Amino acid sequence: MADTVNKTLDPRLNRRGFLKGCTMAAAALGLSESVVPKMVEAATSAERPTVIWLHFQECTGCSETLLRGTHPDLARLILDIISLDYHETVMAAAGHQAEEALHDSVEKNAGKFILVVEGGIPTAENGIHCMIAGKTALEILEEIAPKAAAIIAYGTCATFGGVQAASPNPTGSVGVDKLVHDKPIINISGCPPNPVNLLGTILHFLTFNRLPAVDGLKRPKFAYGRRIHDHCERRAHFDEGRFVEQFGDEFHKLGYCLYKVGCKGPETFANCPVARFNEAGVWPVSVGHGCIGCTEPDFWDTMTPFYDRIPNVKIPGAGIIADADELGTKVLAATGAAIGIHAAVGVGKRLIKGKSDSDE
Amino acid sequence: MAYQKKHCWSILLRLYHWAFALSIIALCITGFYIHEPWTNTLREGSASWPMAWMRFAHFIAGYVFTAAVIARIFLYIFGNKQERIMDHLPVTPRNIKNIFSTLLLYSYIKEGHDPDRLGHNLLAGMTYVITIIAAVFQLISGFYLLFPELAIWEGYGLAIFGSQQWARYIHHLLMWWFMIFALIHIYLVVWNDVQEPEGLVSSIFTGKKFTH
Ligand code: HEM
Ligand code: HEM
Numbered sequence: 001m002a003d004t005v006n007k008t009l010d011p012r013l014n015r016r017g018f019l020k021g022c023t024m025a026a027a028a029l030g031l032s033e034s035v036v037p038k039m040v041e042a043a044t045s046a047e048r049p050t051v052i053w054l055h056f057q058e059c060t061g062c063s064e065t066l067l068r069g070t071h072p073d074l075a076r077l078i079l080d081i082i083s084l085d086y087h088e089t090v091m092a093a094a095g096h097q098a099e100e101a102l103h104d105s106v107e108k109n110a111g112k113f114i115l116v117v118e119g120g121i122p123t124a125e126n127g128i129h130c131m132i133a134g135k136t137a138l139e140i141l142e143e144i145a146p147k148a149a150a151i152i153a154y155g156t157c158a159t160f161g162g163v164q165a166a167s168p169n170p171t172g173s174v175g176v177d178k179l180v181h182d183k184p185i186i187n188i189s190g191c192p193p194n195p196v197n198l199l200g201t202i203l204h205f206l207t208f209n210r211l212p213a214v215d216g217l218k219r220p221k222f223a224y225g226r227r228i229h230d231h232c233e234r235r236a237h238f239d240e241g242r243f244v245e246q247f248g249d250e251f252h253k254l255g256y257c258l259y260k261v262g263c264k265g266p267e268t269f270a271n272c273p274v275a276r277f278n279e280a281g282v283w284p285v286s287v288g289h290g291c292i293g294c295t296e297p298d299f300w301d302t303m304t305p306f307y308d309r310i311p312n313v314k315i316p317g318a319g320i321i322a323d324a325d326e327l328g329t330k331v332l333a334a335t336g337a338a339i340g341i342h343a344a345v346g347v348g349k350r351l352i353k354g355k356s357d358s359d360e
Numbered sequence: 361m362a363y364q365k366k367h368c369w370s371i372l373l374r375l376y377h378w379a380f381a382l383s384i385i386a387l388c389i390t391g392f393y394i395h396e397p398w399t400n401t402l403r404e405g406s407a408s409w410p411m412a413w414m415r416f417a418h419f420i421a422g423y424v425f426t427a428a429v430i431a432r433i434f435l436y437i438f439g440n441k442q443e444r445i446m447d448h449l450p451v452t453p454r455n456i457k458n459i460f461s462t463l464l465l466y467s468y469i470k471e472g473h474d475p476d477r478l479g480h481n482l483l484a485g486m487t488y489v490i491t492i493i494a495a496v497f498q499l500i501s502g503f504y505l506l507f508p509e510l511a512i513w514e515g516y517g518l519a520i521f522g523s524q525q526w527a528r529y530i531h532h533l534l535m536w537w538f539m540i541f542a543l544i545h546i547y548l549v550v551w552n553d554v555q556e557p558e559g560l561v562s563s564i565f566t567g568k569k570f571t572h
């Protein structure tokens with residue numbers, strides 16, 4: 001079945017495209033070009049690893065970005081070096097046939113396949129908020145994850161819960177690594193992630209037989225080792241104090257730094273400025289919009305408002321949602337007023353008692 | 361009545377106090393600039409780096425601040441009687457009693473300090489301890505923002521704050537604690553100096569207090 005998928009999707013991948021893809025992945029991994037032949041060899045001669053791709057609570061944007069970008073070579077390459085046995089969006093089979101394919105493949109490749117998870121897993125009310133073929137996402141993961149060799153959580157939903165985990169997280173959605181603890185897991189976060197990072201991870205796995213080095217949030221360091229801000233092409237404007245004040249203003253037209261309109265590049269780990277998207281060499285900041293921090297945990301809660309630097313202060317119960325500095329100024333002013341009253345009482349008391357300072 | 365001159369604060373405590381106070385003033389000003397740079401320009405190639413300089417000043421002040429906090433923690437354990445942490449926490453009957461007498465004093469009901477205390481009153485002492493705890497979180501979040509790739513700061517930063525953005529948010533909110541603290545602190549120091557002429561303000565320069 002996998003081959004059918006592969007061939008229908010891959011009528012044009014030639015050697016040139018193949019080499020180009022491997023070179024891109026090597027560059028993203030920060031490896032020298034001398035490993036490219038090694039990679040090519042690993043990708044072509046080694047047995048293609050079976051990949052099972054599960055979809056849970058998500059919008060399928062991650063798969064869409066992978067398959068329908070203007071970078072067909074990349075998607076074709078990924079599909080060429082792996083044997084994609086199960087992927088609900090692109091597979092030809094449906095219904096019972098699809099279920100069968102899944103179970104056959106899991107049994108046949110037990111302990112050997114790579115599991116890619118796309119989407120968060122709802123845990124509230126025993127997980128009934130996401131059901132596929134009569135089973136909850138929770139049950140499916142519990143059944144399949146123990147048989148995988150390694151798990152790639154693909155996209156911010158699968159890594160950190162994503163949009164459905166935004167406060168108050170009604171379905172109790174969580175990322176894979178909150179539920180599976182005894183398997184190597186790699187988090188390729190992003191909403192959506194750059195497909196180069198998936199390709200790099202898989203090629204690393206094939207070439208060196210292990211997953212790449214990761215940071216404290218299990219994200220591969222080759223892609224998430226530096227903050228956007230530290231590789232941004234607008235950084236000189238930041239250091240030299242030239243900022244966009246408002247979208248569309250003079251400063252914006254001149255391509256200045258987007259810090260004051262809420263760019264979250266300084267708080268976000270990702271290789272967007274380096275790897276870029278869609279083979280057109282673009283990424284959000286290059287086209288004039290700040291980073292929204294989509295590769296970071298809970299970004300829907302911590303990075304919003306998207307056009308401010310830091311979140312508002314919410315005081316539960318009192319129903320207060322306010323800008324941190326506005327609230328701080330009010331508290332400071334109230335403190336000042338209290339001090340004034342306290343001092344006035346003291347002065348008043350002295351006047352009434354007529355106490356002099358010479359009473360020592 | 362004869363005044364008696366008593367040694368109260370060691371030289372290290374006084375150095376720490378002013379390193380702490382002055383660095384916080386610098387950190388608040390540069391921190392505000394980093395949060396919302398209030399300058400802007402269309403001039404390019406002017407060889408001036410306002411944001412880079414403000415950040416540099418912030419980091420230098422941050423190191424001074426960190427040194428001060430470390431000195432204070434050292435004094436909590438190895439300082440003189442007035443400086444040790446046991447003199448600041450409500451752990452002895454004498455200290456607990458002092459909370460109430462200080463409250464009465466501050467509400468203009470009772471007059472005069474407890475004569476058995478040379479150092480801080482308990483309300484002040486506890487507030488200072490809370491401030492030093494806040495300072496520890498402030499410097500951990502600060503160093504995590506500065507060196508997120510270093511394993512040690514990544515470890516503490518992720519364990520405590522969970523992400524860069526949340527560290528920055530807490531870092532920003534804590535700034536308000538220091539500003540509100542400074543306002544109340546300076547007022548109360550002056551107020552106490554007026555109420556009881558023991559030379560409180562000068563004690564933080566000279567280390568000496570006067571009792572009678
Ligand atoms: C009382 C002490 C401090 C105050 C009041 C303070 C205040 C601030 C403020 C308001 C910001 C801007 C955050 C925002 O965007 O909202 C900031 C950023 C920052 N602070 Fe502090 N800070 C203090 C101590 C420190 C210390 C000890 C360090 C460690 C060296 C530090 C390192 C940083 C860093 C690295 C940033 C981010 C700068 C950037 O990415 O451009 N801060 N600080
Ligand atoms: C004109 C400015 C200031 C003066 C005259 C002053 C004076 C004093 C005095 C007299 C004490 C001892 C008070 C007592 O026994 O309770 C003290 C302690 C202290 N002050 Fe200040 N202060 C000033 C500014 C600041 C600022 C801006 C800060 C920080 C935001 C600060 C932080 C502290 C702390 C933390 C202590 C406790 C010392 C300890 O840890 O034992 N002070 N100050």
Ligand code: SF4
Pocket residue numbers: 228229230232233234235236238256257258259263264265266285290291
């Ligand atoms: S545009 Fe964003 S990432 Fe780029 S320098 Fe400005 S704040 Fe940093």
